Amino acid sequence: MGSLNLLQTLKKDNGRVWNLSWHPNGEVLASCGEEKSIRIWAKDLTGKWLNKIVLTDGHKRTVRQVVWSACGNYLASASFDATTCIWDKKGGDFECNATLEGHENEVKSLAWSKSGQLLATCSRDKSVWIWEVTDEEEYDCAAVLNAHSQDVKKVVFHPTKDLLASASYDNTIKLFRDDPSEGDWICCGTLTGHNSTVWSISFDKTGSRLASCGDDQTIKIWKEYPPGNQEGIPTEDGDSAWKCVCTLTGHHARTIYDISWCHMTGLIATACGDDAVRIFKEDDDGDPNSPGFSLICTVDRAHTQDVNCVTWNPVIPGLLASCSDDGEIKLWSFKELGQ
Amino acid sequence: MSVDQLENQNPDVYTKLDERPSTLEEEDDSVVDEFDSREIFDLIRHINDPEHPLTLEQLHVVQEDLIDIDNGNGTVDVHFTPTIPHCSMATLIGLSIRVKLLRCLPARFKVRVEVTPGTHNAELQVNKQLADKERVAAALENSHLIKVINQCISFRARA
Numbered sequence: 286m287g288s289l290n291l292l293q294t295l296k297k298d299n300g301r302v303w304n305l306s307w308h309p310n311g312e313v314l315a316s317c318g319e320e321k322s323i324r325i326w327a328k329d330l331t332g333k334w335l336n337k338i339v340l341t342d343g344h345k346r347t348v349r350q351v352v353w354s355a356c357g358n359y360l361a362s363a364s365f366d367a368t369t370c371i372w373d374k375k376g377g378d379f380e381c382n383a384t385l386e387g388h389e390n391e392v393k394s395l396a397w398s399k400s401g402q403l404l405a406t407c408s409r410d411k412s413v414w415i416w417e418v419t420d421e422e423e424y425d426c427a428a429v430l431n432a433h434s435q436d437v438k439k440v441v442f443h444p445t446k447d448l449l450a451s452a453s454y455d456n457t458i459k460l461f462r463d464d465p466s467e468g469d470w471i472c473c474g475t476l477t478g479h480n481s482t483v484w485s486i487s488f489d490k491t492g493s494r495l496a497s498c499g500d501d502q503t504i505k506i507w508k509e510y511p512p513g514n515q516e517g518i519p520t521e522d523g524d525s526a527w528k529c530v531c532t533l534t535g536h537h538a539r540t541i542y543d544i545s546w547c548h549m550t551g552l553i554a555t556a557c558g559d560d561a562v563r564i565f566k567e568d569d570d571g572d573p574n575s576p577g578f579s580l581i582c583t584v585d586r587a588h589t590q591d592v593n594c595v596t597w598n599p600v601i602p603g604l605l606a607s608c609s610d611d612g613e614i615k616l617w618s619f620k621e622l623g624q
Numbered sequence: 625m626s627v628d629q630l631e632n633q634n635p636d637v638y639t640k641l642d643e644r645p646s647t648l649e650e651e652d653d654s655v656v657d658e659f660d661s662r663e664i665f666d667l668i669r670h671i672n673d674p675e676h677p678l679t680l681e682q683l684h685v686v687q688e689d690l691i692d693i694d695n696g697n698g699t700v701d702v703h704f705t706p707t708i709p710h711c712s713m714a715t716l717i718g719l720s721i722r723v724k725l726l727r728c729l730p731a732r733f734k735v736r737v738e739v740t741p742g743t744h745n746a747e748l749q750v751n752k753q754l755a756d757k758e759r760v761a762a763a764l765e766n767s768h769l770i771k772v773i774n775q776c777i778s779f780r781a782r783a
Contacts, residue, residue, distance in 0.1 A: 611731070
C-alpha cells in the first residue's frame with residue numbers, strides 16, 4: 286500500500302483545468318484549460334511552485350492539451366479553436382512561432398515523437414495528422430489518417446520509436462507507423478476491447494506495453510507481441526500484434542479521463558470523474574502474459590470535481606500532478622509504505 | 625420554423641403543474657433544505673421545446689418522477705422522453721437540460737441526462753454524446769449552438 290501526500294495546491298480562479306505537462310527537466314509544469322491561455326509554473330527560491338508566465342495570445346477557445354517536446358525547447362498546444370500552436374523561447378520570451386491549421390474543428394490532443402522530428406495532432410473531425418518538422422522549423426503535413434470512425438481523443442508516441450497510438454470515441458485504439466515502401470503512414474493495428482470511448486492511453490518505459498482507460502470505467506493493459514514471438518501469437522505484415530493482457534474493473538465509479546504510467550517507478554496513476562486519484566502497482570513475479578495490477582492507493586475527493594489529468598514527473602520519482610474541473614492543480618508526493 | 629417542417633405536427637399537450645407552495649419550514653434558515661426532484665423539475669420544466677411554442681413539461685418530455693437526486697453522493701439523473709422516436713432534436717433538448725442544470729446547480733452535483741429507455745431510435749448515441757463532457761464543453765463555445773440553447777432555456781412568459 287502507499288499514500289499520496291498533498292504538497293501544494295495551485296489555483297488561479299480561471300475555470301476548468303484540462304491538462305498538464307511536465308518539462309523534461311522536471312522543474313517546470315505547463316497547464317491549460319477553459320481560460321484559453323497556457324500557464325507555466327516553476328519553483329521559487331523557497332521551493333514553492335508559482336505561476337511564472339501566462340501565454341494568452343495563441344488561442345481563441347479552450348486549450349485542451351499542452352505538451353513539451355523531448356528536448357524541452359518547444360511547447361505545443363491544442364485548442365478547440367481548431368489550431369495547434371508551437372511556442373518557443375528563441376526571442377527570449379515564450380512566443381507562438383507557428384500556428385498549424387488544417388483540422389476542421391476542435392483539436393483534442395497532440396504528441397511529439399522522441400526525436401522531435403514529428404508532431405501528431407487529432408480532432409473531433411475524426412482525423413489524425415502527422416506533421417514533419419523541417420530544418421527551417423516549418424511544419425509540413427506528412428499524413429492525414431482517417432482510420433477512426435469518430436472523434437479522436439488522444440494521441441501518444443511510443444517512447445523511443447516513431448510509432449503513434451490514438452484513442453477514440455469509436456471505442457478503439459489504433460497504431461500508426463511510417464511505411465517506407467509506400468512512402469506514407471499506415472494504420473498497423475486496431476485494439477478493440479473497450480465498450481465505450483477510450484479517453485487516454487500511456488506507454489510504459491520500454492514501449493512494449495500500453496495502458497488505456499475510458500468511459501467504460503476500466504483500465505486495460507495491452508502487450509506487444511513482435512513477429513516470431515515465443516508465445517506463438519500470430520502477426521501480420523511484419524507488424525507486432527497487441528493483445529489485452531489485463532483488465533482492471535470495479536475500482537472506478539465514473540469515466541476515467543486520464544492515465545499516466547511512470548517511466549521510473551512503473552506505477553500507474555488514474556484521473557477519474559468520481560473526483561478521485563488512484564495509484565496501481567504491478568504485482569511481483571506475475572506472468573508477463575497475464576500480469577496482475579493492484580490498487581495500492583486511493584485519494585477520494587482528491588479534487589472537488591472531475592479529475593481531468595494526472596501526470597508523473599519525469600525526473601523526481603513519486604511526484605504526481607493532477608488537475609480538475611474545480612480549477613485547481615495539485616502536486617502530490619507518493620510514498621510506498623514499508624519502504 | 626414553419627408548420628410544414630415540423631416533425632411532430634400534433635403532439636399531445638398536457639397541463640402544467642401549479643407552482644409549489646412554500647412551507648414555513650422552508651422559510652426557516654435553521655432547517656437544512658436539501659435539493660429534491662421537484663426542485664430539479666422546477667428548473668427544467670419551463671425549457672422551451674425547439675419545435676413548438678410549448679414547454680418540455682407541457683409535452684411530457686420531462687416529468688418529475690423521471691428525475692433522481694442523491695444529495696449525499698451529489699448526483700442528479702434526469703431522463704427525458706422525446707415526443708417521437710425519431711426526433712432529430714433529442715440531442716439539442718438533452719443539451720438544453722444539461723446546460724440549464726450546469727448553470728443552476730452547485731458544481732458538486734454530477735448531472736447525467738439520458739433518454740428514457742426505449743423512447744428513441746438512437747438512444748445510445750444520444751446518451752453517449754450527452755455524457756461526453758468534452759463535446760458538451762466545445763458545444764458551449766460554439767456561438768451559434770449556444771444561441772439556440774439559450775433560446776430554449778430562456779424563460780418566456782405565456783398566457
